Amino acid sequence: NAGVTQTPKFQVLKTGQSMTLQCAQDMNHEYMSWYRQDPGMGLRLIHYSVGAGITDQGEVPNGYNVSRSTTEDFPLRLLSAAPSQTSVYFCASSYLGSSYEQYFGPGTRLTVT
Amino acid sequence: AQSVTQLGSHVSVSEGALVLLRCNYSSSVPPYLFWYVQYPNQGLQLLLKYTTGATLVKGINGFEAEFKKSETSFHLTKPSAHMSDAAEYFCAVSRGNQFYFGTGTSLTVIP
Numbered sequence: 001n002a003g004v005t006q007t008p009k010f011q012v013l014k015t016g017q018s019m020t021l022q023c024a025q026d027m028n029h030e031y032m033s034w035y036r037q038d039p040g041m042g043l044r045l046i047h048y049s050v051g052a053g054i055t056d057q058g059e060v061p062n063g064y065n066v067s068r069s070t071t072e073d074f075p076l077r078l079l080s081a082a083p084s085q086t087s088v089y090f091c092a093s094s095y096l097g098s099s100y101e102q103y104f105g106p107g108t109r110l111t112v113t
Numbered sequence: 114a115q116s117v118t119q120l121g122s123h124v125s126v127s128e129g130a131l132v133l134l135r136c137n138y139s140s141s142v143p144p145y146l147f148w149y150v151q152y153p154n155q156g157l158q159l160l161l162k163y164t165t166g167a168t169l170v171k172g173i174n175g176f177e178a179e180f181k182k183s184e185t186s187f188h189l190t191k192p193s194a195h196m197s198d199a200a201e202y203f204c205a206v207s208r209g210n211q212f213y214f215g216t217g218t219s220l221t222v223i224p
Contacts, residue, residue: 004156031210040122042203042216043157050210058211090156098145098207099164104156 004105012111013081021076023091030096032074036087081112119215127223132191134218136204144206146187151201194222
């Protein structure tokens, strides 16, 4: 199993550009989520999905879109990048249910200039 | 609302000394509790979790944590620190479909 994979590992964008961060998992997990990690703030939930076709907002959803057409993939789209979106982004997946741990991808380090 | 408080954003211990990383949660109902570790430039890896049953939970790499409902705490300990334990540690609670993370504690191990 590859687990949770993310691409790219690094990305530099100019303000106003758009891009998609890719996330895939091969564990047949129903639940997938996106977090951003900023110094001193821990991980904050951006969006999550409990299955194909079902998504919902987390704590910091503004400026990001998601969709989930398959169980395996959960891409995160930045519509118009802003310097405030400079961060490290993590995708995670788990079985559905509060007792299940989340499995994390290696992260994407995004810089917006 | 769920919140997780990790006391001490930076903790330094000598190699071989006790490691104690503190985590308190706020919840009217005991949640599910987790500790994750993050090594530099990597994703988060599960150390241990508490769901139900025994309140002392053992995890990987010699770490353990005790769920204390009366103190709303889930502190992480390791009897003897190793250089390889230097990393960022996150406490998290799970309720419904969401995880709530603390702000993290960076552990430095001094040789």
